[in-house]
């Protein structure tokens with residue numbers, strides 16, 4: 001039991017969030033204005049970044065949401081406050097880009113600044129805390145994810161953010177953006193699929209043949225330990241040699257640099273979680289259940305398909321979740337060896353000191369990983385429920 | 388001496404311990420029995436203030452426990468729980484040394500005390516001092532748990548189902564050992580159990596609890612012969628009642644002058660055992676011998692049976 | 700560990716040390732990979748100093764992460780911090796979906812090129828596994844053990860330092876190992892933002908199309924990571940043994 005406290009019943013976490021909001025509103029620039037793409041920018045406070053009435057409205061809404069965070073403990077009400085806050089600042093930052101760009105000037109760049117990011121962080125924290133406390137079921141979490149993505153998609157399609165510099169970066173390379181997106185997904189999902197095809201049977205084999213288990217898991221463990229660029233580099237040499245020696249391999253697109261070593265490295269990284277979790281999953285199937293199935297005359301194959309795999313599915317799915325999130329992140333590094341993907345923008349951006357370009361690559365990567373984690377967590381939970 | 392006065396504990400609107408008062412004399416063992424959920428553990432934990440009372444107070448040797456800082460109070464009270472809670476990362480010796488160390492004893496004094504306790508509990512220091520808890524059997528863990536609680540020579544020992552995790556044979560031995568050690572050290576003990584046999588074997592006085600209330604607090608004999616409520620009567624067991632009563636009475640009480648044939652019964656034994664020997668040997672009476680083997684009289688079936696019923 | 704694995708590890712360590720101190724001895728092995736008379740051994744800096752600065756940044760960042768993450772883990776498991784526990788758990792979950800490279804890339808515009816953004820990325824990303832393991836280590840201490848400690852009159856502080864932290868230590872060490880391994884990799888990528896480290900060798904190879912550079916950089920980084928991982932695992936097991944196997948006390 002929590003001892004009753006005297007005085008104002010302030011929520012500790014909510015108070016921290018309220019302070020963050022206060023700092024964001026009063027002490028940090030809302031957006032950054034730059035005369036062109038490369039020069040360093042200058043901050044614009046909320047009051048200067050928007051028409052005065054709009055600025056006042058945004059200020060009031062954000063301030064109110066902060067107060068609600070500090071004073072209200074009901075998670076639904078806190079969630080509502082967070083969503084109202086986000087609904088105010090997201091369109092506002094787009095509007096501010098239109099407001100600040102001198103008419104006819106196509107060089108000026110407006111990008112969200114510390115204040116905006118702090119506000120986003122505060123409301124996201126508040127929303128995340130409320131959602132955690134609400135203990136949503138898997139379907140509700142998926143619905144929440146879909147709603148969030150839907151809302152952002154709507155903002156993007158409506159053109160409300162078109163004035164922001166990150167979308168100007170996008171506008172000048174929309175073709176390559178979608179090409180790299182496909183490539184990114186191809187690298188992450190292709191290596192995952194290959195790892196499942198190899199890893200699941202390998203895991204079952206390790207489960208059956210104890211003698212193999214330690215050796216295989218140890219070898220995979222060593223591979224996991226090798227940093228990504230190093231592994232990419234190590235694989236370039238044999239693949240390059242292979243391409244040089246065999247026209248067939250070269251004809252299949254296998255070369256020392258490019259997608260082939262990246263795909264192979266991601267595949268190798270993926271094996272450990274899949275094999276290890278398959279072994280773990282099969283191991284935790286209670287021996288009595290398998291024994292009972294055997295007693296009822298199920299064949300080894302029937303036992304595997306009807307009993308062992310369904311019962312170990314949640315753990316195997318947890319392995320796949322680890323792999324997918326890991327691959328979506330590691331695929332960014334593939335760009336360094338010409339493998340493409342969102343990393344292309346990140347590294348180009350680093351090279352040109354263009355933060356918007358970095359964000360153009362980083363934000364979709366994070367969004368993808370985030371969505372993958374939520375979707376697979378929900379799937380794991382659903383599998384647990386049905387197993 | 389412990390005086391519990393009108394002790395009450397509420398969680399929200401549910402009353403878990405309801406206005407319980409009782410007194411435990413110096414050097415006595417009080418056993419609290421009752422079904423699970425009766426509030427026994429809560430009552431016990433209010434004595435060392437692991438649970439703060441909602442009302443009422445506890446006096447130890449006349450001193451209100453609320454006037455002593457919590458931790459200091461607990462240093463002075465031994466505490467043994469079911470499962471023991473031995474520290475898995477510390478050796479047997481380090482576990483036993485816990486409270487002496489908290490009290491800042493010198494290391495020589497601690498080592499001597501640890502060895503003394505290990506000897507007392509029949510654990511060879513050379514073999515056990517450096518073992519970790521997971522290397523011990525259940526019975527050994529239990530002994531270490533009690534030794535640890537006694538390390539700083541507390542005048543009071545609280546035990547919450549201390550034998551609950553042991554199997555029957557080891558439990559009986561552990562109960563005997565506890566009695567022997569308690570008689571030797573004179574420690575006052577409050578012990579919680581849901582096992583009636585344990586209560587009758589160990590308790591100088593037994594407190595029966597049900598649904599947060601203390602139904603009766605009395606000697607074992609009183610509990611059998613004058614149960615305060617139907618619940619107490621059912622709890623002590625109508626079938627076992629006569630035999631429990633006999634087991635609480637010494638041979639002396641039914642000693643008759645004269646002699647008899649057969650293997651003598653010890654004067655220090657109880658009437659239940661004497662009856663058992665009579666039935667088994669098929670005799671009406673047997674001689675009784677004092678500790679020196681001198682026959683001091685005899686004991687008969689009829690004489691014993693008179694003690695197996697409540698006084699008229 | 701078997702004699703064989705000790706031998707292979709010892710040999711790997713020896714080879715790595717020789718290569719780092721005197722890479723020229725191995726030039727013959729890398730020569731076949733070069734073209735147009737390109738150098739076979741990295742010649743834009745000493746491998747030794749690159750290795751040292753690589754390790755320095757990893758060790759520094761890990762130390763900082765450990766202090767902060769363990770302190771945070773302790774805070775959210777005390778009564779005063781319990782309000783932050785659910786959120787901090789989900790934050791760690793979300794945080795780990797951020798690729799380390801994204802953190803690195805976003806730090807550059809904020810603090811400029813060099814070691815700073817790398818240090819920040821290593822520090823931030825290194826917090827997650829240590830914090831997560833501190834939490835699970837502290838929360839998996841048996842309630843029975845804590846009840847006994849409290850019943851014997853240990854103060855909250857004594858319980859934390861004498862019971863909870865020692866029992867959680869092996870799990871915390873695992874978190875530190877995970878963090879170090881991730882940091883070794885991220886520091887390699889840090890070379891793209893001009894942090895001094897072994898990634899430089901690989902990047903230089905990629906830029907000048909010199910496969911020999913790529914291979915030797917990859918080998919050194921890979922060996923270093925595998926050996927450090929091994930060494931930390933051994934340390935973890937030793938600590939777990941010294942603290943007694945944390946097993947269920949109830950039998």
Ligand SMILES: Nc1ncnc2c1ncn2[C@@H]1O[C@H](COP(=O)(O)OP(=O)(O)O)[C@@H](O)[C@H]1O
Pocket residue numbers: 398403421422423424425426427428429430
């Ligand atoms: N911290 C607590 N909060 C709420 N209820 C509690 C708490 N501790 C104990 N109880 C309730 O008090 C009752 C008595 O518990 P306890 O003293 O442990 O019983 P016993 O030891 O006799 O089995 C039980 O119904 C239990 O659920």
Ligand SMILES: [Mg+2]
Pocket residue numbers: 427428429
């Ligand atoms: Mg109890």
